[in-house]
Amino acid sequence: MKNTKFYNCAKFFLFSILSMFTYTLSFAQDSLVTKTTNVTTRTEEWQTNPLYWVIGGVILIIIIAIIASRGRRKDD
Numbered sequence: 208m209k210n211t212k213f214y215n216c217a218k219f220f221l222f223s224i225l226s227m228f229t230y231t232l233s234f235a236q237d238s239l240v241t242k243t244t245n246v247t248t249r250t251e252e253w254q255t256n257p258l259y260w261v262i263g264g265v266i267l268i269i270i271i272a273i274i275a276s277r278g279r280r281k282d283d
Contacts, residue, residue: 253259
């Protein structure tokens with residue numbers, strides 16, 4: 208019973224920290240100063256590179272597998 212309560216509190220704490228972090232990042236995107244530059248460079252956005260999507264998918268599958276395997280209990 209105590210372990211379950213500890214894990215629930217730890218999950219809540221971790222969720223709180225992550226939500227505050229993402230909230231801070233979303234405000235960091237807003238800028239009141241507009242900058243104009245006339246530099247023309249051809250760069251590829253990271254979203255269009257399939258390598259990032261494959262790596263992200265593999266990491267997501269690994270995280271889901273780790274979380275799913277923690278739910279199993281071993282009988283002694």
